[in-house]
Amino acid sequence: xxxxxxxxxxxxxxYGRSVGLDARRLQFKPLKDPRTGERRNAWHxxxxxxxxxxxxxxxxxRPGEATR
Numbered sequence: 001x002x003x004x005x006x007x008x009x010x011x012x013x014x015y016g017r018s019v020g021l022d023a024r025r026l027q028f029k030p031l032k033d034p035r036t037g038e039r040r041n042a043w044h045x046x047x048x049x050x051x052x053x054x055x056x057x058x059x060x061x062r063p064g065e066a067t068r
Contacts, residue, residue, distance in 0.1 A: 002052055005031070005044040012043050021045055 006012050013023055031042040045051075 002047040003044045004047055005042055007040050007042050009041075009043045012045060016045060019051065021051065 004012065004015070009026070012026060015021075016023055016026065026043050026045060028041070028043050030039045032038070033040050047053075
């Protein structure tokens with residue numbers, strides 16, 4: 001499982017629509033901003049199965065090469 005987290009709820013919803021995630025599964029959880037220590041509103045998707053990004057080294061990616 002992976003988490004896709006943002007303080008921009010609309011951006012996450014747009015992403016979810018583009019890949020077929022059910023908007024009802026978007027979760028709200030205030031998180032501490034590491035830069036200021038203040039709590040900020042944040043949302044996240046729990047990504048599992050086909051929604052997970054490919055593992056490092058998959059699809060011809062060379063070790064140490066970042067996916068763009």
